[in-house]
Amino acid sequence: MHISIIGGGPAGLYFSILAKKNFPEWDIQVYERNGPNDTFGWGVVFSDRTLQYLEEYDKPSHDEITKEFETWENVEVVHDDEHILIGGNKFSGISRLKMLNILQARCEEIGVNIEYHKEIKDLDHDPTKPDLIIVCDGVNSTIRRNYPSYFEPELSSRSNKYIWFGTNKIFNALTLTFRQNATGIFAAHSYKFNKTTSTFVVECDPETWENAGFASMSEDETRLYLEKVFEKDLGGNPLLSNRSLWINFLLVKNKYWVHENIVIMGDAAHTAHFSIGSGTKLALEDAIALFNEFRRGQALPDPDEATFRPYIAEILKSYEANRRPKIEEYQQFAYDSLLLFENLKDYIHLDPLEMAYTMMTRSKKLTHEKLRGRDPQFVHKIEELRRNSLL
Numbered sequence: 375m376h377i378s379i380i381g382g383g384p385a386g387l388y389f390s391i392l393a394k395k396n397f398p399e400w401d402i403q404v405y406e407r408n409g410p411n412d413t414f415g416w417g418v419v420f421s422d423r424t425l426q427y428l429e430e431y432d433k434p435s436h437d438e439i440t441k442e443f444e445t446w447e448n449v450e451v452v453h454d455d456e457h458i459l460i461g462g463n464k465f466s467g468i469s470r471l472k473m474l475n476i477l478q479a480r481c482e483e484i485g486v487n488i489e490y491h492k493e494i495k496d497l498d499h500d501p502t503k504p505d506l507i508i509v510c511d512g513v514n515s516t517i518r519r520n521y522p523s524y525f526e527p528e529l530s531s532r533s534n535k536y537i538w539f540g541t542n543k544i545f546n547a548l549t550l551t552f553r554q555n556a557t558g559i560f561a562a563h564s565y566k567f568n569k570t571t572s573t574f575v576v577e578c579d580p581e582t583w584e585n586a587g588f589a590s591m592s593e594d595e596t597r598l599y600l601e602k603v604f605e606k607d608l609g610g611n612p613l614l615s616n617r618s619l620w621i622n623f624l625l626v627k628n629k630y631w632v633h634e635n636i637v638i639m640g641d642a643a644h645t646a647h648f649s650i651g652s653g654t655k656l657a658l659e660d661a662i663a664l665f666n667e668f669r670r671g672q673a674l675p676d677p678d679e680a681t682f683r684p685y686i687a688e689i690l691k692s693y694e695a696n697r698r699p700k701i702e703e704y705q706q707f708a709y710d711s712l713l714l715f716e717n718l719k720d721y722i723h724l725d726p727l728e729m730a731y732t733m734m735t736r737s738k739k740l741t742h743e744k745l746r747g748r749d750p751q752f753v754h755k756i757e758e759l760r761r762n763s764l765l
């Protein structure tokens with residue numbers, strides 16, 4: 375079997391590892407438009423659950439990844455200069471680049487071919503006529519754009535602007551910080567991902583963005599402006615820029631994920647707002663789900679047999695049928711969270727404790743009772759606050 379994978383992000387690399395490890399006779403070719411160390415971005419977040427999957431499916435890469443991890447137990451909400459800690463929220467962060475380097479090395483070790491600096495624009499890119507093509511070229515997928523009738527994408531560019539920085543200020547919790555100035559409201563999402571660096575994503579609504587005049591600011595001016603907004607939070611540390619530019623979050627859905635022997639996965643297929651920190655998790659779990667379909671299937675027919683291609687198409691259809699409901703559920707959680715950040719002006723008047731509660735329950739995934747299980751003291755405080763406000 376010959377497999378062509380377009381895009382060497384977490385989805386493409388992780389599927390390659392699982393497939394090659396379990397089916398060593400398969401020929402797997404990854405095409406990546408960048409070099410191995412070119413990625414942009416800072417750290418990504420994993421839940422404990424994702425880590426368990428990584429350990430179960432490929433222990434060597436799991437062990438490398440967890441060596442590099444920073445972990446924390448709390449969410450922290452900073453509002454009106456008050457810091458509210460909510461416990462029972464175990465997460466880990468790792469540099470995106472470090473994680474990709476680990477997956478790349480593992481691919482090399484087991485015999486997956488990665489061709490770097492190779493940009494793919496069409497599905498006839500591989501003269502060997504691959505038996506399976508996996509499209510995982512990220513949120514702005516070229517293949518999705520060039521083959522709209524295969525996937526029927528539904529794209530929605532959201533109104534808020536966001537920008538991704540690093541900083542040497544260490545945020546020991548997944549921290550949500552709200553600050554206001556004369557132009558409007560700013561939110562920062564921050565978390566450590568190694569011993570010396572944290573991710574610091576800033577988000578604001580379009581009115582705030584206009585009022586602040588970001589359209590005419592240089593990268594440096596933007597950075598300095600935001601350092602001032604979050605002066606109290608950065609503790610004198612600068613923001614670190616790495617191609618840090620304002621963008622609008624692109625909500626991606628596709629009506630179809632499969633066309634004959636072609637499947638689309640990861641961010642190219644679906645996105646979930648970064649405020650619930652699950653893009654990498656979903657990409658890795660897509661890879662696991664697709665791999666499981668092949669593992670579950672009967673022994674593959676011989677590639678020369680006429681039944682081979684239809685058999686592959688059936689496996690891909692089964693992947694879509696099983697995976698789509700899970701993704702849609704996640705996208706709904708993420709959408710609730712996205713709406714809250716788009717409408718922050720309706721919440722900014724809240725007492726810090728109420729604000730923290732609103733943030734914790736924003737995706738409707740975490741109910742009042744589940745939150746009590748995580749941090750009974752926090753829930754007790756909020757119940758007391760509400761009782762007192764009724765007196």
Ligand SMILES: Cc1cc2nc3c(=O)[nH]c(=O)nc-3n(C[C@H](O)[C@H](O)[C@H](O)COP(=O)(O)OP(=O)(O)OC[C@H]3O[C@@H](n4cnc5c(N)ncnc54)[C@H](O)[C@@H]3O)c2cc1C
Nearest residue numbers: 381383384385407419493494511512640641651653654657
């Ligand atoms: C601000 C921000 C914060 C985030 N925070 C988190 C977080 O905390 N936790 C988390 O889990 N996720 C986070 N994410 C999301 C995460 O980075 C992605 O969801 C995840 O990497 C998706 O994996 P992927 O493999 O589908 O795509 P990508 O990681 O985007 O990989 C796609 C790859 O394809 C390559 N490529 C693109 N086009 C072509 C082409 N035409 N030919 C060849 N190669 C191509 C790209 O160079 C890239 O390497 C965040 C994203 C943003 C923007």
